[in-house]
Amino acid sequence: MSSIAINGGANRTAAFYESVVGKKAVMAATGFVLCGFVLGHMAGNLQVYQGEAKLNHYAALLQGLGGGLWAIRGVLLLCAVLHGWTAFQLWRLKNDARPQPYVKKASIATTYAARTMLWSGPIIGAFLVYHILHFTTGGAHPDFRAGEVYRNVVTGFRNPAASVFYIIANILLAIHLYHGVWSMFQSLGVNHPQYTPKLKLLAKAYAWVVGLGNVSIPIAVLTGVVGASVK
Numbered sequence: 001m002s003s004i005a006i007n008g009g010a011n012r013t014a015a016f017y018e019s020v021v022g023k024k025a026v027m028a029a030t031g032f033v034l035c036g037f038v039l040g041h042m043a044g045n046l047q048v049y050q051g052e053a054k055l056n057h058y059a060a061l062l063q064g065l066g067g068g069l070w071a072i073r074g075v076l077l078l079c080a081v082l083h084g085w086t087a088f089q090l091w092r093l094k095n096d097a098r099p100q101p102y103v104k105k106a107s108i109a110t111t112y113a114a115r116t117m118l119w120s121g122p123i124i125g126a127f128l129v130y131h132i133l134h135f136t137t138g139g140a141h142p143d144f145r146a147g148e149v150y151r152n153v154v155t156g157f158r159n160p161a162a163s164v165f166y167i168i169a170n171i172l173l174a175i176h177l178y179h180g181v182w183s184m185f186q187s188l189g190v191n192h193p194q195y196t197p198k199l200k201l202l203a204k205a206y207a208w209v210v211g212l213g214n215v216s217i218p219i220a221v222l223t224g225v226v227g228a229s230v231k
């Protein structure tokens with residue numbers, strides 16, 4: 001292939017990314033990958049209800065993936081960075097197009113979820129940094145034990161401040177997911193009287209499942225439903 005053809009392809013990709021449609025496509029594609037991870041991670045975490053051996057075995061299986069685990073981490077990190085950076089660029093484009101602030105904010109037509117996207121995104125990013133220091137590296141966990149995932153979760157959530165932070169962050173995440181999944185369908189051009197309400201319901205159901213699944217874990221530890229074996 002000639003260098004002219006390669007340059008032409010790269011230029012077209014760059015031009016597509018520069019457009020608002022291109023940026024929305026990047027948001028939708030990276031959001032889709034992140035949504036898959038969030039659902040899978042929540043389902044894996046629910047094994048905490050099956051006891052210490054089950055959750056630790058699951059965590060060991062993931063660690064056993066070795067290079068595969070690093071490849072997955074790389075893809076997720078790339079998607080998270082692209083998702084955040086593109087959201088920031090879209091926000092800047094929107095602001096540049098409207099230099100004079102409105103006298104009265106015209107937010108009546110948008111939903112609560114849509115209005116919270118801008119600040120829920122960075123808070124979820126901050127939660128993620130804390131979460132990795134808490135349960136993966138242990139830097140933010142006073143009683144962290146490498147490889148003892150069940151114990152780390154139980155002792156981590158016995159701290160009410162940590163649990164409350166997780167609960168708030170995961171409620172914000174659920175709201176973010178509801179609007180994000182719905183926006184993804186819109187970016188794909190879905191606008192049909194028959195399918196639109198169904199897709200809206202799907203976005204809502206997905207957000208509720210992930211939100212309730214995640215929030216239930218700190219609550220289960222705080223109420224003693226999970227973790228009685230950990231002294």
Ligand code: HEM
Binds near residue numbers: 045060
């Ligand atoms: C109550 C809810 C959650 C619980 C109990 C939980 C639990 C855990 C645990 C125990 C680990 C460490 C696993 C290991 O070292 O083997 C972990 C890692 C991680 N969690 Fe969560 N998590 C929760 C919510 C979330 C959410 C909402 C996100 C994303 C928005 C998330 C993203 C991650 C990531 C990226 C890692 C690092 C994975 C890696 O590279 O090894 N978690 N989580």
